[in-house]
Amino acid sequence: MNFFFEVLIGGLLSGVMYALVALGFVMIYKASGVFNFAQGAMVYLAALSVVGCMEKGAPLWLAIILAFVIMTLFGIATEKFVLRKLVNQPPIALFMATIGLAFFIEGVAPMIFGSEPRALDLGIVDEPIESIMENWNMVISKFDLVAAGVAAVLVATLALFFQYTRVGRALRAVADDHQAALSIGIPLQHIWAIVWGVAGFVALVAGMMWGARNGVQFALTFTALKALPVLILGGFTSVPGAIVGGLIIGASEKLAEIYIPPVMQDLFGGNFGGIEGWFPYVLALLFLLVRPEGLFGEKHIDRV
Amino acid sequence: MIKGFKPALAAAAVSLALFSQGGFAAEEQFFPLIDYRVGPYGSNGQAFYGGFIDYLNYVNLKEKGVNGVMMTWEECETEYNNAKGVECYERLKGKAAKSAGPIHTMSTGISYALIDKSAQDKLPLAMMGYGRTDAVDGSVFPYAFPLVTTYQMQASAIVKFIKDKNGGNLAGKKIVYLYHDSAYGKEAIIAMEAEASLNKFQLVQIPVAHPGNEQGAQWLKIRQEKPDYVVFWGWGVMNQTALKAAQKVGYPRDKMIGSWWTGSEEDVVPAGDAAKGYMAATWNVAGKQVPVIADIEKVVYGAGKGNLQDTAKIGTVLYNRGVSAAVLSVEAIRKGQEKYGKGKALNGEQMRWALENLNITEARLKQVGATNLLPEIKTSCDNHEGSGKVKVQQWDGAKWVPVSDWIEGNKALIHPLFQASAKQYAKEKGITPRDCSKEK
Numbered sequence: 001m002n003f004f005f006e007v008l009i010g011g012l013l014s015g016v017m018y019a020l021v022a023l024g025f026v027m028i029y030k031a032s033g034v035f036n037f038a039q040g041a042m043v044y045l046a047a048l049s050v051v052g053c054m055e056k057g058a059p060l061w062l063a064i065i066l067a068f069v070i071m072t073l074f075g076i077a078t079e080k081f082v083l084r085k086l087v088n089q090p091p092i093a094l095f096m097a098t099i100g101l102a103f104f105i106e107g108v109a110p111m112i113f114g115s116e117p118r119a120l121d122l123g124i125v126d127e128p129i130e131s132i133m134e135n136w137n138m139v140i141s142k143f144d145l146v147a148a149g150v151a152a153v154l155v156a157t158l159a160l161f162f163q164y165t166r167v168g169r170a171l172r173a174v175a176d177d178h179q180a181a182l183s184i185g186i187p188l189q190h191i192w193a194i195v196w197g198v199a200g201f202v203a204l205v206a207g208m209m210w211g212a213r214n215g216v217q218f219a220l221t222f223t224a225l226k227a228l229p230v231l232i233l234g235g236f237t238s239v240p241g242a243i244v245g246g247l248i249i250g251a252s253e254k255l256a257e258i259y260i261p262p263v264m265q266d267l268f269g270g271n272f273g274g275i276e277g278w279f280p281y282v283l284a285l286l287f288l289l290v291r292p293e294g295l296f297g298e299k300h301i302d303r304v
Numbered sequence: 305m306i307k308g309f310k311p312a313l314a315a316a317a318v319s320l321a322l323f324s325q326g327g328f329a330a331e332e333q334f335f336p337l338i339d340y341r342v343g344p345y346g347s348n349g350q351a352f353y354g355g356f357i358d359y360l361n362y363v364n365l366k367e368k369g370v371n372g373v374m375m376t377w378e379e380c381e382t383e384y385n386n387a388k389g390v391e392c393y394e395r396l397k398g399k400a401a402k403s404a405g406p407i408h409t410m411s412t413g414i415s416y417a418l419i420d421k422s423a424q425d426k427l428p429l430a431m432m433g434y435g436r437t438d439a440v441d442g443s444v445f446p447y448a449f450p451l452v453t454t455y456q457m458q459a460s461a462i463v464k465f466i467k468d469k470n471g472g473n474l475a476g477k478k479i480v481y482l483y484h485d486s487a488y489g490k491e492a493i494i495a496m497e498a499e500a501s502l503n504k505f506q507l508v509q510i511p512v513a514h515p516g517n518e519q520g521a522q523w524l525k526i527r528q529e530k531p532d533y534v535v536f537w538g539w540g541v542m543n544q545t546a547l548k549a550a551q552k553v554g555y556p557r558d559k560m561i562g563s564w565w566t567g568s569e570e571d572v573v574p575a576g577d578a579a580k581g582y583m584a585a586t587w588n589v590a591g592k593q594v595p596v597i598a599d600i601e602k603v604v605y606g607a608g609k610g611n612l613q614d615t616a617k618i619g620t621v622l623y624n625r626g627v628s629a630a631v632l633s634v635e636a637i638r639k640g641q642e643k644y645g646k647g648k649a650l651n652g653e654q655m656r657w658a659l660e661n662l663n664i665t666e667a668r669l670k671q672v673g674a675t676n677l678l679p680e681i682k683t684s685c686d687n688h689e690g691s692g693k694v695k696v697q698q699w700d701g702a703k704w705v706p707v708s709d710w711i712e713g714n715k716a717l718i719h720p721l722f723q724a725s726a727k728q729y730a731k732e733k734g735i736t737p738r739d740c741s742k743e744k
Binding site: 003006007010011013014017107110114115116117118119121126127128133139141143210213214215216217218219221222223226253254257258271273274275276277278 | 342343344345346347350485493509510511512513514515517518520521522524525527528540541544545548551552553554570571573574575576578614
């Protein structure tokens, strides 16, 4: 039973890491109704900017600020050169634009900052907490707990931002209908630049946490793969949904990885395992059948 | 001025005429380099192909080629993508038809995609430490060369290393095989199972789904299993993630021994202190203490012809691996020229013969400045591997340090597995194996 809880808690903490990436998707989707295919690449760009600036001699705090500036400028440039021309175009056109953006980042970012896998030391050691290990014989990582704290602060800030600020309300209006938002005087270009900047900030936080955990390298773009089932589960428009979805996906995939393969082996023989790559997607698919808008997603009703 | 101009013009015209007829044209040995320097594993490719090209340049600068035959090459970027690998092959094979150095793709997927095509086109495909391992049996795979050593022989050598550390007895021990859940990761399972059966240790297999950037469950399972050792078959981000996850669950890194694709600087530096003490097999050593590596830096980079922008990569595991691959390729050219004529470029069929008749001894390695860079190699029709030896190296936090001599895998146990697999392949494809006793 102790082992079960160890796996469960480890899974929940992993889920927080997924949620950090999922939040970036939610930001863009809420403001433009577009699934941002480039979010994984933005996580990579943000982390690469931090280590790139550090290699040029900047201390960590300055590197983070500079990376934030880079991500904000990137957001503004994306609005100006990519999205502005696509106002009122079908969402698929915007989606295709983000695919192009992803490949652009993946090609250009390593040309600027180098493609070497590098370590990112945030000063948080990824080691078990000794007191928990001694008293309960359970591995709970210090790093994962810090990540959970960071995610909690980020979610609270974003939720307040969307709910209680004028910009937040404007973002939601823009997401509902570009043309209607424009007609009542909401500055669409301004709003999009802000939201891409905020999404860049979320990508920076996710990139630093994932980069500190596994190293800063091209594979950071793959973190998006972990965020997709989280979004399906939590809903594409809900900030708390990203967290809850992350927790469910993280815990379920870890429990599945431990407990399903032995059953499969008993039933069919052979060697099973490595199922956490596809299990979250199957779970999300099943969830789609029951609740297509996700746990916290907005139910969209069209007039006929 | 005008006076001197006319004879000079005449001389140039005569030279041009002779050159166009091939009269003074130097022979060239062409290498179709199907490589990658960008994309997910670009940094690995930069070091490997940087080392490879630097050695070809070194031979050109230092010796004016092999008996006057200059090394030439053309690169084609694959981004480690199989479809692009095939596209590159199709683009370069025309040039390689006349003179062909071995093709090095440094990708198992691309090698698999090219294995039949290259045989049809009679272009030798080298797979040093990757690719289709049953191609050791040259009677079925005449144009494929998994040179130096294979995943299965490597796994066997790692078990031998662990056995030696345990007084020659592994009975009752528990070894976890943690692997990338792909063809690459699964290749060594057959060898690990054979070794477990022979040495009576318990083998626990734990796969990790691609890309392997999340291994929490696997390492909690390892903690529960309490293995004596973890043999680790990772790739890319899976490597750093495993080292960090091992640290997280408190598993000692000096009980982890990885394959050669988990044992470069690129694999351990991003993991920081978590990598300290970790061991990995390798078929080539790192460092600039190897004479040829130091000389390349002096001769090639001294002449401003170095291939790497980031010279810090010189002497790294993957750079030295690229040099090692080039050393073997150039030695094959020398061998081929002994048979087919000195100063003449080799075509694909001649190169195939040369790769199949390599005999690179310690003495020869010393002559080319590659002492201890790689093991001795002796290939034949029924042994396209030629060595089967690895060293084990340990990361001390700053560099890889060899902690063993060359260790040969259990050939009597492993090679029959290759032969059985190759026989099956021949049956499926309707190939009549060559009679190796008639090949010389």
